[in-house]
Amino acid sequence: MKAIPYGRQHITQEDEKAVLEALRHPYLTQGPKIKEFEEAFAAYIGSKYAVAVANGTAALHLCTLAMQVKKGQKVITTPITFAASANCVRYCGGEVVFADIHPETYLIDVLSVKKMLEGSPRGTYAGIIPVDFTGRAVDLEKIRELADEYDLWIIEDACHAPGGYFIDSKGSKQNCGNGNFADLAIFSFHPVKHIACGEGGMITTNDKGLYEKLLTLRTHGIIKDNTGENYQNSIKFAGGKEEYPLWYMEMQELGYNYRITDIQCALGLSQLQRADEGIVRRRQIAERYFEAFKNEKFIKGQSGVVAGHAYHLYIIEVEDRLGLYNYLREHHIYAQIHYIPCHLMPYYRQFGWKEGDLPNAENYYKHCISLPMFPTLMDVEQEFVVDKVKEYYG
Numbered sequence: 375m376k377a378i379p380y381g382r383q384h385i386t387q388e389d390e391k392a393v394l395e396a397l398r399h400p401y402l403t404q405g406p407k408i409k410e411f412e413e414a415f416a417a418y419i420g421s422k423y424a425v426a427v428a429n430g431t432a433a434l435h436l437c438t439l440a441m442q443v444k445k446g447q448k449v450i451t452t453p454i455t456f457a458a459s460a461n462c463v464r465y466c467g468g469e470v471v472f473a474d475i476h477p478e479t480y481l482i483d484v485l486s487v488k489k490m491l492e493g494s495p496r497g498t499y500a501g502i503i504p505v506d507f508t509g510r511a512v513d514l515e516k517i518r519e520l521a522d523e524y525d526l527w528i529i530e531d532a533c534h535a536p537g538g539y540f541i542d543s544k545g546s547k548q549n550c551g552n553g554n555f556a557d558l559a560i561f562s563f564h565p566v567k568h569i570a571c572g573e574g575g576m577i578t579t580n581d582k583g584l585y586e587k588l589l590t591l592r593t594h595g596i597i598k599d600n601t602g603e604n605y606q607n608s609i610k611f612a613g614g615k616e617e618y619p620l621w622y623m624e625m626q627e628l629g630y631n632y633r634i635t636d637i638q639c640a641l642g643l644s645q646l647q648r649a650d651e652g653i654v655r656r657r658q659i660a661e662r663y664f665e666a667f668k669n670e671k672f673i674k675g676q677s678g679v680v681a682g683h684a685y686h687l688y689i690i691e692v693e694d695r696l697g698l699y700n701y702l703r704e705h706h707i708y709a710q711i712h713y714i715p716c717h718l719m720p721y722y723r724q725f726g727w728k729e730g731d732l733p734n735a736e737n738y739y740k741h742c743i744s745l746p747m748f749p750t751l752m753d754v755e756q757e758f759v760v761d762k763v764k765e766y767y768g
C-alpha cells in the first residue's frame with residue numbers, strides 16, 4: 375500500500391490544459407482569469423461579489439482591515455482553527471478573545487458566546503469570526519441574531535466549507551459564504567482544501583461598499599477611475615478635474631499586494647467545475663467511516679453524517695490518540711491533528727491564555743485525529759485505514 379496522506383489535491387488533464395493556456399496568455403497576472411474565477415465562484419457560493427486574493431490569510435487580513443479593526447478592539451473566535459483565523463485580528467492590533475467550542479459539533483459554541491456578550495458591557499466586542507471547521511457549517515442565523523443585538527460584524531472563515539450549507543429557521547438552504555448573514559466570508563485554495571490553486575484565497579460578500587474597499591486594499595490602496603469623480607487630487611497641470619490623463623491613478627490609503635495570478639485562477643476555475651463531484655465523494659467516504667466506527671467502543675466521538683457538511687476533514691475522537699497516530703504512521707497512513715488549540719500557542723499565552731480556560735476545546739484536542747479524507751481516496755485505501763485503526767484497538 376502506498377503512503378496515504380490525510381488530504382491530497384486532484385489535478386486532471388483539464389487542469390493542466392487550463393494552466394498551460396493561462397501561461398500562454400499575455401497577462402500572467404491582473405488579467406481576465408481573475409474576474410472570471412471571481413464570478414464563477416460567487417455564482418457557485420451564491421454571493422453577490424467575490425474578490426480573489428493571494429491566500430486565505432491575506433483574505434482574512436483584508437477583511438479585518440475592511441471592518442476597520444483597531445488597536446485594542448476585542449474580536450471573538452474559536453480556538454479550534456488554523457491560527458490565521460485569530461492572527462488576522464492581531465495584524466490590525468486587535469485583541470483576540472477565544473470562546474469555547476461545542477463538544478459535539480466542534481464549532482464555536484453559540485451559548486458560550488452569548489454568555490460572554492451578556493457578561494460584558496455593551497460595545498466590549500467589535501466582531502466575531504466563526505469558522506466552518508472541518509466543513510461543517512456554523513449556524514450563522516443564530517450568530518447573526520447575537521451580532522445584531524450586540525452590534526458586531528461577522529467574518530465567516532469558510533476555508534473548510536465551499537459547498538457546505540446549513541438549513542435556516544425557514545427551511546431554506548444557506549450556503550457557507552453566501553453573505554446572507556455574515557458581512558464577509560473567506561476561503562482558501564491551499565492544495566489540501568476542496569479547490570486547489572497552489573496558494574489562493576477568496577472573499578465573498580453581498581455588500582457593494584465592502585467589495586469595492588477590498589478591491590482597493592488588495593492592490594496597494596490604489597484606485598483607477600475613468601470618470602475622475604473619485605479622485606482626491608485636483609490636477610491643475612492637466613487643466614482641471616475633467617482632464618485626468620489616462621495614466622493617472624491615486625493611492626488613497628495604505629493597501630497591500632495581495633493579488634492572485636491568472637495562472638492560479640485558471641487552475642481554480644478548472645477545479646471549480648468538479649467541486650460538487652468532490653463533495654459527493656467526500657460524503658461517501660464520511661458515510662463509510664461512520665458506518666465502520668459507529669459501534670466501536672474506542673470511539674469517543676466522530677464527525678458523523680451531517681446534512682450540509684462539506685467534509686474537508688473527517689475526525690474521530692479516541693483514547694490513546696498518540697499511540698494510534700504513531701501506529702498509523704508505521705503503516706504509512708499520515709493522519710493529522712486539527713488543531714492544537716490556538717489559545718495554548720506560546721504567542722497567545724503571552725496575553726494570559728492558559729490551560730483550563732477553554733475546557734471543551736482542550737478536551738477535544740486530547741482525543742482528536744483526522745483520518746484521510748480526499749476525493750481520490752480509493753475504497754481499498756479507506757478499508758486499509760479502517761482496518762489499521764481497529765487493529766490498533768483490537
Ligand SMILES: Cc1ncc(COP(=O)(O)O)c(C=O)c1O
Pocket residue numbers: 429430431432455456458459505531533534561562563564574575
Ligand atoms: C480555517 C482556516 N482559516 C484560514 C486558513 C488560511 O488559509 P491559507 O493557508 O490559504 O493562508 C486556513 C488554511 O489552512 C484554514 O484552515
